[in-house]
Amino acid sequence: MxxxxxxxxxxxxxxxxxxxxxxxxxxxxxxxxxxxxxxxxxxxxxxxxxxxxxxxxxxxxxxxxxxxxxxxxxxxxxxxxxxxxxxxxxxxxxxxxxxxxxxxxxxxxxxxxxxxxxxxxxxxxxxxxxxxxxxxxxxxxxxxxxxxxxxxxxxxxxxxxxxxxxxxxxxxxxxxxxxxxxFARQGQLLADRIVLFYSGASRLSGINNWEMFKRVMEKERKALNLFTKISECALRAVEALRSDDILKFDRAINDEWSARKKLFPAISTPRIDKAIDAGKRAGATSARICGAGGGGCFFVIADPKKRADVIDAVERTGCENLPFSLSNIGLKT
The missing domain is CATH 3.30.230.10 (Ribosomal Protein S5; domain 2)
Known part of the structure; x- marks a missing residue:
């Protein structure tokens, strides 16, 4: 019925x-x-x-x-x-x-x-x-x-x-x-270390993705080289998870973020840059924008023992912590 x-x-x-x-x-x-x-x-x-x-x-x-x-x-x-x-x-x-x-x-x-x-x-x-x-x-x-x-x-x-x-x-x-x-088990490991924030400003991911998409399709050398670097960093991150090496994962995320900012500087904002710097001074070891950037959310990775200090430091810049847990359940009807 x-x-x-x-x-x-x-x-x-x-x-x-x-x-x-x-x-x-x-x-x-x-x-x-x-x-x-x-x-x-x-x-x-x-x-x-x-x-x-x-x-x-x-x-x-x-x-x-x-x-x-x-x-x-x-x-x-x-x-x-x-x-x-x-x-x-x-x-x-x-x-x-x-x-x-x-x-x-x-x-x-x-x-x-x-x-x-x-x-x-x-x-x-x-x-x-x-x-x-x-x-x-x-x-x-x-x-x-x-x-x-x-x-x-x-x-x-x-x-x-x-x-x-x-x-x-x-x-x-x-x-x-x-x-x-x-990566269910490793996903929980990451959820314990990732701290999510909202910058207070929304963005439209499609616009930023479209700009990067066009540059690759037009065979722009800088875009091709940096996307190659991004791809290599993502593979390094996956290999690190397979071997449960959180330090290597951390370095791969930092390197991916550096390449992405060179590819599209507008992916970040002054507020997000300030917040990430504050988080790192408080003990975060890496950071990245969520989605195509230009605003919206970002995350930092930190030892669970330093989570409270990192949250306090980042929220002092005007960004909002968004608590979450790993969702092992996908679509529910």
Whole structure:
């Protein structure tokens, strides 16, 4: 029996190394690129309820926004809830009506793939309520394509992988699809050492990723060299996790961040630079922006014994600590 109401949730993620290299065809232009991330307990939620009329009602609880359309045929996407309406259009048959309520626990523009987690959750809820069958791989591809259609730029795969599978993973991208290597035990080790902060300013990751994407496609030598360095650092980070070597992992993250800042200086902001410097003076050993940067969230890595001192030092710069835990559970419906 088809349910009349379905709720789903999916975790956001902290990307640790190798981001942007999960975007096709960049994933095929470098030698065995890998993207490393961890799913966290800060989740995105979507609830879908069938209506007796044909109306399509969209609600963003955290955004405090509402939209309503007479029917699925009358829907358009030129509004702040355009991603949600585009997902609805993909799944809802003419003549059916639904109310969709979405909520994200992550700050807006955090760089934690909140929109991708929401896309996965909403696609899963709509799939279930419409009685469709879809496997995880197809779900990821569908979500990726819908969000790319909304943004009008290419999107990668790592965000959707974290949302579906949870835990910590290294994702690689050979011809034919995405392959994942799970690091559940090491992920907990990282969660004990990673301290997450919100800078107080949102960003739009698609813009920054698109700029870097274009530079590679235009064969800019500096971009190619630095992406090669980023790819090498990500592989070093994965090897360090395989051998439980947190010091080598730490160095790989620092080196990846240095290469990424050279590639795209606007990835950081004066406030984030100041906060990272303060964190390192208090005992943090490495740091990195979440997502494509320009604002949003960042993290530092510190010995658990120094966590309190690091949090205090960074929060004195005006940034907000965001507590989290490793999410071993991915998509839930």
């Amino acid at each position: 088809t349910p009349t109401s379905v709720c789903a949730s999916a975790p956001t993620r902290i990307d640790l190394a190798g981001g942007t290299l999960d975007i096709w065809p960049l994933n095929l232009m470098f030698d065995d690129p890998v993207t490393l991330n961890m799913a966290v307990s800060i989740r995105a939620h979507a609830c879908v309820t069938l209506r007796k009329d044909r109306k399509i009602r969209l609600v963003s609880e955290d955004g405090k926004l509402k939209m309503e359309f007479p029917s699925i045929r009358s829907i358009n996407h030129d509004h702040p809830l355009g991603l949600i309406s585009r997902i609805a259009e993909h799944f809802i048959e003419p003549g059916a009506g639904v109310t969709i309520v979405a909520r994200s626990e992550a700050p807006r523009g955090a760089g934690m793939a909140g929109s991708s987690a929401l896309t996965i959750a909403l696609c899963a809820a709509l799939t279930k309520i419409t009685g469709q069958k879809i496997d995880k791989r197809k779900l990821i591809e569908t979500a990726k394509d819908i969000e790319a259609a909304h943004l009008k730029i290419p999107t990668g795969l790592q965000d959707y992988g974290a949302a579906v599978y949870g835990s910590a993973h290294a994702f690689s991208f050979p011809p034919g699809g995405m392959v994942r290597e799970k």
